[in-house]
Amino acid sequence: MKSEVQAMKLVYKRPEALVDIPDHYCPGCGHGIIHKLLAGVIDELEIRERTILVAPVGCSVLAYNYLAVDGCEAAHGRAPAVATGLKRARRQAVVIAYQGDGDLLAIGTGEAIHAANRGEKITVVFVNNAIYGMTGGQMAPTSLQGQKTKTSPYGRNPAEAGYPIRACELLDTLQAPVYIERCAVNNVRNILKTKKAIKKGLENQVQGKGYSFIEILSMCPTGWGMKPPQAAAWIDQAMIPVFPLGLFRDR
Amino acid sequence: MARGKPEIDRERCTGCELCLGACPEKILKMSESFNLAGVYYSVCFDEARCTACLSCAIICPECAIKIWRATAA
Amino acid sequence: MSETILMKGNEAIAEAALIAGCRFYFAYPITPQNEVAAYMAARMPQVEGTFLQAESEVAAINMVFGASAAGGRAMTSSSSPGISLKQEGISYLSGAELPAVVVNIMRGGPGLGNIAGAQGDYFQATKGGGHGDYHVIVLAPASVQEMADLTIEAFDLADRYRIVTMILGDGFLGQMSEPLVLPRSSGKSFDKSGWCLSGAKGRPPHLIASLRLSPEHALEEVNLRLQAKYREIEGREMRFDTYRMEDAQVMLVGFGTCARICRAVVNHLRQEGMRVGLFRPITLWPFPGAQLAQAALGVKRILVVEMNAGQMVEDVKLSLLNGGGERVDFYGKMAGILPDIEEIKQRVRDYEK
Numbered sequence: 001m002k003s004e005v006q007a008m009k010l011v012y013k014r015p016e017a018l019v020d021i022p023d024h025y026c027p028g029c030g031h032g033i034i035h036k037l038l039a040g041v042i043d044e045l046e047i048r049e050r051t052i053l054v055a056p057v058g059c060s061v062l063a064y065n066y067l068a069v070d071g072c073e074a075a076h077g078r079a080p081a082v083a084t085g086l087k088r089a090r091r092q093a094v095v096i097a098y099q100g101d102g103d104l105l106a107i108g109t110g111e112a113i114h115a116a117n118r119g120e121k122i123t124v125v126f127v128n129n130a131i132y133g134m135t136g137g138q139m140a141p142t143s144l145q146g147q148k149t150k151t152s153p154y155g156r157n158p159a160e161a162g163y164p165i166r167a168c169e170l171l172d173t174l175q176a177p178v179y180i181e182r183c184a185v186n187n188v189r190n191i192l193k194t195k196k197a198i199k200k201g202l203e204n205q206v207q208g209k210g211y212s213f214i215e216i217l218s219m220c221p222t223g224w225g226m227k228p229p230q231a232a233a234w235i236d237q238a239m240i241p242v243f244p245l246g247l248f249r250d251r
Numbered sequence: 252m253a254r255g256k257p258e259i260d261r262e263r264c265t266g267c268e269l270c271l272g273a274c275p276e277k278i279l280k281m282s283e284s285f286n287l288a289g290v291y292y293s294v295c296f297d298e299a300r301c302t303a304c305l306s307c308a309i310i311c312p313e314c315a316i317k318i319w320r321a322t323a324a
Numbered sequence: 325m326s327e328t329i330l331m332k333g334n335e336a337i338a339e340a341a342l343i344a345g346c347r348f349y350f351a352y353p354i355t356p357q358n359e360v361a362a363y364m365a366a367r368m369p370q371v372e373g374t375f376l377q378a379e380s381e382v383a384a385i386n387m388v389f390g391a392s393a394a395g396g397r398a399m400t401s402s403s404s405p406g407i408s409l410k411q412e413g414i415s416y417l418s419g420a421e422l423p424a425v426v427v428n429i430m431r432g433g434p435g436l437g438n439i440a441g442a443q444g445d446y447f448q449a450t451k452g453g454g455h456g457d458y459h460v461i462v463l464a465p466a467s468v469q470e471m472a473d474l475t476i477e478a479f480d481l482a483d484r485y486r487i488v489t490m491i492l493g494d495g496f497l498g499q500m501s502e503p504l505v506l507p508r509s510s511g512k513s514f515d516k517s518g519w520c521l522s523g524a525k526g527r528p529p530h531l532i533a534s535l536r537l538s539p540e541h542a543l544e545e546v547n548l549r550l551q552a553k554y555r556e557i558e559g560r561e562m563r564f565d566t567y568r569m570e571d572a573q574v575m576l577v578g579f580g581t582c583a584r585i586c587r588a589v590v591n592h593l594r595q596e597g598m599r600v601g602l603f604r605p606i607t608l609w610p611f612p613g614a615q616l617a618q619a620a621l622g623v624k625r626i627l628v629v630e631m632n633a634g635q636m637v638e639d640v641k642l643s644l645l646n647g648g649g650e651r652v653d654f655y656g657k658m659a660g661i662l663p664d665i666e667e668i669k670q671r672v673r674d675y676e677k
Contacts, residue, residue, distance in 0.1 A: 011303060011305070011320040027267035028269055030312070048524065050523035051523070051524075052521050054390075061535060068529055070523060070531070071529060071531045071532070072531075078386035078413075081384075081386035082390035083390060085386070085394070086521065088390075088391060089348055089374070093521075110383065111382075111383050111386070114383065191310060192309070229268050229271070
């Protein structure tokens with residue numbers, strides 16, 4: 001049977017700002033999705049030439065290799081302080097601080113809270129995967145009660161190790177931030193909402209509006225010891241009940 | 252006639268299988284042969300049923316999928 | 325500009341930094357250098373610069389990292405315990421080859437110590453308190469005038485070599501007020517457009533980082549480049565001063581506040597007919613070892629005076645490895661106690677016995 005030749009147009013392709021190289025992330029890791037969303041928004045807002053990405057220490061320490069923008073390293077946890085210095089020195093730049101659990105909520109808690117409290121005109125993207133991936137799967141401040149990790153082999157015991165910290169709720173007590181939202185990248189519907197949130201966070205900066213914070217629940221199949229589809233499901237079953245998705249403020 | 256067609260980069264695919272679950276038509280499966288990295292990669296086995304919904308491309312962490320959509324005749 | 329004013333050491337550093345074009349200052353309060361921040365808080369807005377009281381010394385050094393990465397002239401100041409906190413940031417600045425000025429107004433240690441001036445951070449400053457093979461240029465002023473003049477130089481050195489330059493003062497210098505002629509800007513500027521983060525417009529993206537995972541030799545290449553840079557600085561940027569060394573038989577060696585005391589010792593003992601002089605390093609890194617050895621030719625005894633348990637004295641001995649190291653004696657006071665001029669004089673007199 002002859003196949004009919006159809007006229008087709010390309011309706012989805014790699015964003016320009018996403019460097020066309022294979023990345024080093026594990027199969028099913030949320031970082032790949034989030035980098036792609038960031039790149040897409042950078043393209044749409046046409047801000048590639050003035051964006052500066054501050055990378056964390058963690059699996060995404062090389063994030064600047066994957067986005068075609070000026071990149072800046074930061075010592076572990078210090079991204080909001082480095083971003084503060086960058087933004088104060090280059091007010092027209094769009095400065096993004098990209099951070100993981102340990103970076104934002106362990107070693108970097110001071111810098112995280114104070115950049116937010118000063119209302120620094122930056123956008124913080126917080127990738128919450130409830131574990132320390134890069135160093136082999138240790139407990140994170142956002143690890144769940146009972147979650148088994150390399151440093152909580154019997155399951156996180158709150159009596160010893162405290163409870164998971166909710167970053168959005170914590171920052172929501174501060175006066176200055178203009179935008180706080182929690183999203184996830186475990187299914188298409190959530191990914192599309194995450195993209196909208198990232199767009200809002202970067203638009204706020206373009207408009208000079210103030211500090212924006214987007215928390216994104218993300219898969220770590222290797223750290224959790226699950227296959228990627230299972231990891232995506234675990235976000236629904238276990239993480240979202242502890243870290244509810246939604247908008248905290250949008251001023 | 253198909254409304255759409257996914258173009259999956261076999262060598263970029265890491266075999267995570269997230270696209271399989273995302274596809275509402277369930278027309279993706281993993282290949283029976285390896286790519287150069289030794290990974291089973293995602294394949295669309297019934298392109299005729301593709302609706303160009305973009306779900307597989309959206310969820311792919313490697314941005315390994317392009318989507319073509321049929322233009323109106 | 326040639327008007328003489330009375331100014332406190334800490335404030336002289338701040339005003340000189342502004343003259344040098346520093347427009348980004350980040351710091352956390354700690355005695356005995358709080359006047360730097362207070363002065364900057366008042367003056368920075370007047371020159372449309374950024375003053376920010378950071379949440380910690382750690383945050384401050386990382387804000388310096390960011391502002392410097394963006395191409396600005398950035399400075400932070402602190403005192404001993406706060407400088408300990410900054411060591412990670414200083415190592416990162418060094419690995420990323422970012423220019424910055426860091427001011428340490430030393431106090432008594434270790435630990436929380438006290439708030440008196442001391443010189444206990446010489447090792448930390450010159451041997452690298454942070455991790456890895458790096459150096460910072462260390463400038464040791466000995467007067468309010470030098471606090472200002474060396475700050476102007478510090479920014480130029482930092483930019484020229486893409487290196488951290490440290491002003492190593494102490495609480496006495498920071499707190500004293502002396503007549504000061506405000507220095508002029510050097511007028512030098514350094515093109516940072518080839519590396520700084522200004523947005524990837526019309527050029528490939530720039531990266532500021534010290535992480536070099538691949539290829540295998542990438543980090544070694546950076547280190548080789550850093551070492552070459554340090555050799556160049558050692559060849560070109562030594563600074564030192566000598567006082568009445570022409571016919572000296574006893575050479576005092578001191579930096580900062582100790583150098584001031586040693587000058588008085590030299591003057592007093594010269595009146596007694598003794599041939600005493602002073603060698604004063606101004607760059608502690610690079611240490612003017614060859615110049616010290618040269619000055620020590622024909623000298624019978626060398627007395628190193630420090631406000632610590634013996635730190636620079638090791639570098640003095642190292643510079644005399646070719647001969648004469650056995651002439652070196654040490655007089656030190658720790659914990660912010662000022663060296664006693666009579667004790668030093670008596671020590672020198674005792675050499676004649």
